Amino acid sequence: MRIATWNVNSIRTRVGRVVDWLVREDIDVLAMQEIKCRPDQFPVEAFEQAGYRLEIHGLNQWNGVAFASRHEMTDVARGFADMPGFGKPITGQEDVQGEGPNGLPLEARALGVTVGDLRLWSLYVPNGRALDDPHYAYKLAWLEALRTDAEQWLAENPELPLALMGDWNIAPLDGDMGDPSFAVGRSTHVSPDERSMFESFSPTVTDVVRPTVPEGYTFWDYKAGRFPKDEGMRIDFIMASEAFADAVTGASIHRQERTGDAPSDHVPVVVDVDPGRLGESYEDEDDLDRPMWF
């Protein structure tokens, strides 16, 4: 079972490339971010003809998250319970769809689905823009709410195979930052508060890609030749619970997808999961090759 996350930077611009990649790489489930469209604008036919179902959460031309899956998706959640909104306070007259616990309009940044035993989230963490920008406080509050809710999901079910996948807009380690326009400790994505916030997700969820792929970026800005100079950033992550992590058999970052005609500025991040290693299969009589610590 191959599960992936990819910030596609407009699905309408990228549909051919994304579907080709899904089929070529034999991907079962893809979490997309920055689809930049509403569901009625999403190019569903190309995915369906390739054998994928879709769940789409898009409110306007900004943000937007979605799943493409070869398998049935259930328990679809648009946003998580404590997710804050952003913008002008809602007075009741605006054309907004949803209001956060802070009374501000919700953005399309989180979509949860269940596939088999797996609980999967496609997440587009707010960028932050600048340390003194209101979007920066929003970023930290959004992440804190996500961590709070994720901790609760796992408190209710410690064996839940949960993955929080997407564009986290944080480069946790110095080696994850190769873009000289970001100063470690003094810019967004690499500030102490953002890195502390990222660290605070552990051990609830941990990075299941880095153990297999210790180095490499997932994003290169379009500007200033960042890709040819390999001045990128590692900001896309698959963060998973212990039950999920125990079933991971491999991982990869598809750097090649930053090349060629009209690439996204992000590349896909992939994990391979062995469903036989998940908790529901422990009782299977033929599952005798499972690790003995189960």
Add this chain to the structure above:
DNA sequence: ATGTCTATTATTAATAGA
């Protein structure tokens, strides 16, 4: 090199966001 992409509004040029 205020560097490049995207989408929208309004009309082939401007704006805004990342």
